[in-house]
Amino acid sequence: MKVDLNADLGEGFGPWPMGADAAMMDVISSANIACGFHAGDPDQMLKSMSAAVARGVGLGAHPGFPDLQGFGRRQMHMSHAEVANMVTYQTGAAVAMARAAGGSLRHVKLHGALANMAADDAALARAAYEGALRADPGLIVMVIASTAQEEAALSLCAPIAREIFADRAYLPNARLQDRRVAGAVIHDPQIVATRILKMLREGAIIAEDGTRIPTPIDTICLHGDTPHAVEIAQNLRKSLEAEGVTIAAF
Numbered sequence: 001m002k003v004d005l006n007a008d009l010g011e012g013f014g015p016w017p018m019g020a021d022a023a024m025m026d027v028i029s030s031a032n033i034a035c036g037f038h039a040g041d042p043d044q045m046l047k048s049m050s051a052a053v054a055r056g057v058g059l060g061a062h063p064g065f066p067d068l069q070g071f072g073r074r075q076m077h078m079s080h081a082e083v084a085n086m087v088t089y090q091t092g093a094a095v096a097m098a099r100a101a102g103g104s105l106r107h108v109k110l111h112g113a114l115a116n117m118a119a120d121d122a123a124l125a126r127a128a129y130e131g132a133l134r135a136d137p138g139l140i141v142m143v144i145a146s147t148a149q150e151e152a153a154l155s156l157c158a159p160i161a162r163e164i165f166a167d168r169a170y171l172p173n174a175r176l177q178d179r180r181v182a183g184a185v186i187h188d189p190q191i192v193a194t195r196i197l198k199m200l201r202e203g204a205i206i207a208e209d210g211t212r213i214p215t216p217i218d219t220i221c222l223h224g225d226t227p228h229a230v231e232i233a234q235n236l237r238k239s240l241e242a243e244g245v246t247i248a249a250f
Contacts, residue, residue: 001200004161004219004250005237006030006142008062008111010048011039011071011225019224025051027233028222029249030058032109032142033097035090038064038072042097049101058249059103060142061094061132063087064111072112080127083114087131095136106249107161108132109142110149118152119144119175125152133158140250145205145215146174161218161250164205166192166236167226172211183208189232193239196220200245218250 009025010033011018018039025031031052034040040048052059063086064072078086091108098105110118110128118125125148129141133156143149145162153160167186169177177184186192199206205213222233237247 001244002246002248003200003217003240004029004058005222005233005247006032006060006109006163006219007222007224007233008032008034008109009052009224010034010044010062012044013039013041013068020230021048021224022051023230024222024224024233025055025057027230027237028057029247030060030107030219032060032062032111033094034111035061035063035094037066037086037090038068038111042093045094045097046101049098049103053101053103058106059094059098059101060107060109061091061105061139062109062111063090063128063132064114067113072114075113075117080123083124084127084131084134087128088134091132091135091139105136105139107140107142109163115144115149116176119147119149122148122152122155125149126155129153129156129158142219144174145217146213162216163219163221164196164199164215164217165221166196167223167232170205170207172207172209172213174205174207174213174215177208185226187226187228187232189228189235192232193236196236197239197243200240
């Protein structure tokens with residue numbers, strides 16, 4: 001069995017660092033780099049992409065809403081044309097910065113509120129993915145498995161990577177539990193490893209109420225900006241490899 005581990009990185013801004021990027025780079029096989037709208041800046045992008053290239057980590061664009069103060073986690077209501085243009089702009093920047101770092105962009109993954117809205121709205125997701133593919137038609141689209149994101153990417157005949165989340169609780173409809181709800185973010189490294197191994201073995205997302213949602217699992221998201229993030233990531237990789245799972249970019 002083979003699976004990819006991904007993390008959202010490059011989210012510092014100017015002199016303000018965020019997340020344990022250096023440590024996470026040694027664990028993951030794909031990196032989603034902030035493109036300057038919800039977080040990041042040109043210097044952060046180049047630094048993060050250069051570090052990923054040096055480690056053989058796959059490069060991805062991580063476009064979000066233009067909301068630095070809210071870290072892209074607040075909903076914004078834009079026309080589909082505006083969303084497409086916004087994503088094209090950010091993905092285009094990521095394509096250029098990846099080239100400057102000596103690599104090439106492989107995938108795109110939506111961030112925060114934009115991703116959550118697109119998980120419920122296939123038309124919005126399609127607009128965002130059309131915007132990304134205008135910047136680079138060869139990109140793999142990373143989608144939240146079993147949501148409208150997947151439906152939209154498949155309607156575009158785009159290559160996709162289905163993503164699940166290591167440290168987030170699931171609802172029976174394959175959506176993530178709201179972060180404001182107690183238990184929505186899982187902080188215990190062993191619980192994270194146990195549940196992910198079970199999902200991989202069963203080929204399904206397992207919701208908190210026990211509901212199984214069958215799906216291929218191509219990549220697992222690890223957060224680098226939560227308590228015990230590095231410990232969770234390191235323990236998950238160690239646990240997966242101990243069970244014969246190969247970690248490699250999708």
